[in-house]
Amino acid sequence: MHRAARLLAADPHGLGGAVVRAPPGPERERWLETLRSALPSGTLWRRLPPGIGDDSLLGGLDLAATLAAGRPIARAGLLAEADGGIVVVPMAERLPAGTASRLAAALDAGTAVDRPARFGLILLDEGEADETVAEALADRLAFRIDLNGLAEPPPAEPEPVSDAPEPDPVGSLCALAEAFGIASLRGPILAVRVARALAGDGPIGRAEIVAAGRLVLAPRATRLPAPEEPRPETAEAPPADAPQEQPRAETTDPSAAETPDDVVLEAVRAAIPPNLLDQLLAGGRRLTAAKSGRVGQAAAARTGRPVGCRRGDPRRGRLDLLATLRTAAPWQALRRTGEETRRIVVRRDDLRIRILKQRTETTTVFCVDASGSAALERLAEAKGAVELLLAEAYVRRDRVALVAFRGTGAELVLPPTRSLTRAKRGLSGLPGGGGTPLAAGIDAAVAVALGVRRGGSRPAIVLLTDGRANVARSGEGGRARAGAEALQAARTLRAAGLAALVVDTGTRGEDARAVADAMGARYLKLPRAEAGQLSAAVRAAL
Incomplete structure (x- = not known):
């Protein structure tokens, strides 16, 4: 964490800055002090006041001088005053969208209203459950640091010795970004700059690539790289009297079984924190505010x-x-x-x-696949997650609803509520078994979510399913038709602009992932999800 502060102090504008997630306290102040002490003497340090206007941020009229002179007199804004220094933004998760866009434009151009404004940006995210830093702004900053309960990590172990040539830094970091699902090109660009800063005047080696991947790319990951498929074992041994085939000469050096790219990939993977799923979901797509109703x-x-x-x-x-x-x-x-x-x-x-x-309350609509032999296990997971979320509803003023689908259709088991008594009563009698009318379940969840949005709340849908639809909307069986209708329902959900999370409860992820892609939802692979895990993931997604 402090290594990132020292790197940022060397090139604040080139690396953009950092998102520091932590509540006010000694850990956050210690990190800021590390950054400030590493900066050259006399470096400007400005804090962005809450609710700052465009005139104060970018520059505008000097009100007192204009009134006294009777003619417009301009003054520099905070960003121009911080040229060559650091701008600290407290409560960055509450930064208005307009202010965030102006900060992003200034970072890109290096100017503010024709005045030089080359600065490093520190976004202090206090970690509120229902608010996150604007992704368009965070994407321009090299580092994302979470200080919640984290101590300074021990020194990294030396990288494995390999006789292979040093990898190409640009190609390796771009490959890492692709493996971890990082779509924006700013991630690998900033990682290359960090690797260059770590290498100094020397060439960029594997150690610098790994360090840059850990510092820049790992916190941006949206997925874990898929593990290599194990090689299939031979079905049976050949007969004893069969002629022995001569083994082919091995052309690959055993020491090169793990390529340099694999070494780098595993080293960066190890830097991802255990609660990766929660952090990934926290960066999920947010629901845009409706233009009508409350x-x-x-x-x-x-x-x-x-x-x-x-x-x-x-x-x-x-x-x-x-x-x-x-x-x-x-x-x-x-x-x-x-x-x-x-x-x-x-x-x-x-x-x-x-x-x-005003803050709008959130309503989480759980849509649970109650079909098949594993229905009881899935329903138990949903019940536990709903009860955990309800326990926090009184503080967050949020509600939950439950839709179950099985047999030939779907039903609203629990209307939107924050009542624990009502929720437990509705959950206790939830049946299971039968076919999988996935399209009907998604349709029912969308109908509930749209009603919630018309009432002034912010809906989010959590779909727990294996994605293997086998019952069409008409109630007739058939996987091909049922699957096509399920994907159509998923695309309808996406067109409605509803935030969604798909929790895959099956053993194979192809079907559920296809549904998640069609609805533009986050995908979470939890074949044996615990209620606590699911509740934490849902809170992060909202």
Whole structure:
């Protein structure tokens, strides 16, 4: 962790910065102090105030000087003032989307309103369960550091000695990114820069590639590389009287059984923390806010967290006085006449009201495959996860619902609720067995989720299934038709813009993964999922 701080201090703008996930406390302050002490003397250090406006961030009118002079006078923004230094963003998980996009644009261009603004960005993520740092901004930063309960790791063991030539750094890091499911090219680009910084003036070797992969690529992983398939064993020994075949000459050196790329891959894989699934799901696709109903009205609320301002009537919102004065200031010289006695002339078009964002509750819709011989095991997992989530619903103001599908159709076993008594009553009598009407189950979950969204809540669907549909919507059997209808239902879910997580409860992952891909959902392979694991994964996905 401190190694990343020292690397970042050497090239803040080139490496972008870091996302530091930790609550306020000594661990976080110790890491920041390590970074600050490694920076050259006199390096600028700025903290981004919550709710900062564009004028303060990028630059704009100097309000006092403009009012005094009667003409527009510009001033530099915080980003231009931090040129060559570090910008620290507290509570980065609550950063408004507009501010995040402006920070990303400044990182890309190195300027802010035609002023130099080359800085390193530190996003302090306090780890709230229902909020994460904007991925578009985090993607531009080299390091993602989780300090929650983590101590400084021991020194890494030396890499295995290999007689093979040193791998190509660019090719190796790109191959690593592909193996770990990293789609963005910024990951391997930043990893190459880190490897170059580690190597100094010398060539980039295997040790630098491994270190860069561990520091940059491992925290970005969206999947674990698939293990190599074991070689099939011979079915039976040849008869004793059969002629012995001469063994072929071995052309491959036994010491080269593990290629250099495999050595690097395994070393980076070892750097992924045990709770990888939770961390991967935490970066999942978020549900966009609806434009109608109570969710769409949240921007016009009179309570909540300020996220900006807009032109409006103060009788229908809260007046943003500073934004109003900034809008009126450039026009004062034209508005002052001989008969005007007011020092500042404010007109209706200058009035600005605050945009306040309210928190919307989350409703998790569990869609459980209750068919087949393993139904009791799957239902037990779902019941345990639902009860664990309900125990937290009182604090997070969240709800859960349960849809089960078996036989020839699906049913809503538990409507959206946060009542423990009602949930346990509905879960206790849940039956199992029969066919797998997967399309009907997805349709029912989508209907519940859309109703939840119309009511002002944020829905998310958790589908527990092996993906092997064998009952069509009409109730007739047939795997081909049932599978096609299931994929069609999954694509309908995706088109509705619903966040989803597919938990594969089968022994083969092809069918469930195909359903997850069709619905644009996160995929979680848990053939023997514990209730605690599933609950943690769902919380991270939301």
